[in-house]
Amino acid sequence: MKTAIKILLIITTSIIAMCFSFIYYAFSKPPRNIETEIPSFIMDAYDLHTEFSYFQETSTHKYANNVVQISGTITEIVQSEKNVTITLVDIKKGIDCTLSKKTIENNQDLINDLIPGDPICLKGKCDGVDMIMGVVLTNCFICN
Amino acid sequence: MLRTLIIITAICFCNINLQSQKLITKSGEIDINIDASLFSFIGHNKKVASIIDLETGEIVISTLIRSFAFKKAILEEQFNDNFVESEQFPSSVFIGRIVDYTSYDLSSDGRYNIIIEGKLNLHGVTKYIKEKASVTVTDNILSAEACFNLSADSYDIKFEKDYLNTIDDNIGITVNLLYKPYASN
Numbered sequence: 357m358k359t360a361i362k363i364l365l366i367i368t369t370s371i372i373a374m375c376f377s378f379i380y381y382a383f384s385k386p387p388r389n390i391e392t393e394i395p396s397f398i399m400d401a402y403d404l405h406t407e408f409s410y411f412q413e414t415s416t417h418k419y420a421n422n423v424v425q426i427s428g429t430i431t432e433i434v435q436s437e438k439n440v441t442i443t444l445v446d447i448k449k450g451i452d453c454t455l456s457k458k459t460i461e462n463n464q465d466l467i468n469d470l471i472p473g474d475p476i477c478l479k480g481k482c483d484g485v486d487m488i489m490g491v492v493l494t495n496c497f498i499c500n
Numbered sequence: 501m502l503r504t505l506i507i508i509t510a511i512c513f514c515n516i517n518l519q520s521q522k523l524i525t526k527s528g529e530i531d532i533n534i535d536a537s538l539f540s541f542i543g544h545n546k547k548v549a550s551i552i553d554l555e556t557g558e559i560v561i562s563t564l565i566r567s568f569a570f571k572k573a574i575l576e577e578q579f580n581d582n583f584v585e586s587e588q589f590p591s592s593v594f595i596g597r598i599v600d601y602t603s604y605d606l607s608s609d610g611r612y613n614i615i616i617e618g619k620l621n622l623h624g625v626t627k628y629i630k631e632k633a634s635v636t637v638t639d640n641i642l643s644a645e646a647c648f649n650l651s652a653d654s655y656d657i658k659f660e661k662d663y664l665n666t667i668d669d670n671i672g673i674t675v676n677l678l679y680k681p682y683a684s685n
Binding site: 384385386387388416417420421434436438439441452454481483484485486487488489492494495 | 560564591
């Protein structure tokens with residue numbers, strides 16, 4: 357009888373511990389790490405821009421919330437206190453790529469040397485297409 | 501020939517003049533705060549675009565819902581998948597104007613308390629809003645900020661039943677925009 361109670365107690369305690377572990381894991385899990393994530397799409401920046409220009413809705417469903425790696429030519433680079441934004445394809449409404457905080461911290465010299473016309477490869481999370489910014493990629497990392 | 505040249509020059513001049521009357525930002529910020537009894541959904545979006553026309557006081561603000569970042573993955577998932585359904589409604593746009601715009605001289609340095617009104621589209625619902633904001637002009641650099649609440653229910657944002665009694669209907673919104681001349685952006 358005592359053994360049965362012991363076993364029951366162990367099982368109950370284990371289940372409670374597992375529940376708490378799961379809840380703790382779920383609530384403490386940090387946001388996705390774009391740097392280590394394998395890109396869902398690897399493509400030319402011009403092709404991504406063209407696809408969004410002609411098929412906005414289907415492209416949004418296809419690319420939004422996915423990690424996309426693009427290669428292209430810089431048309432503009434804007435540095436502010438907090439952000440570095442690199443625009444590809446078109447200066448007005450091209451592909452707007454905001455570098456991650458980590459990329460800015462680790463590549464400050466490289467970023468300072470970048471000028472329009474330079475080729476670049478960036479990996480970031482595609483957020484969709486905006487009426488002013490164009491295609492938006494956030495949390496971007498410079499590919500090796 | 502000379503007449504044509506004068507007309508083309510005049511059109512180009514007018515175009516440059518008009519462009520210089522507009523200001524733009526592509527790196528504005530919006531913070532949102534949804535209070536719940538156990539925790540708060542605090543999201544930060546650094547990809548907010550806006551254009552303001554200094555001639556008319558008209559203003560457009562747009563952002564993508566997916567650009568909101570949260571400290572915890574579970575909050576980001578809940579926000580995107582259950583609250584604002586960002587896959588179905590990927591963007592939010594405000595189109596409006598500064599009320600009584602001609603009474604402000606935004607060419608002079610200073611802080612101006614203004615009222616903006618217009619239509620806000622969020623979660624597929626468009627509602628008229630009228631909120632207080634402030635504009636600061638320093639050395640021809642214009643920045644704007646606003647802090648207000650939105651009712652989740654009025655934008656058809658339904659919290660899950662589990663959260664129904666624990667999440668506040670008011671969504672706290674803080675907007676910060678730092679503009680640059682349109683032509684140089």
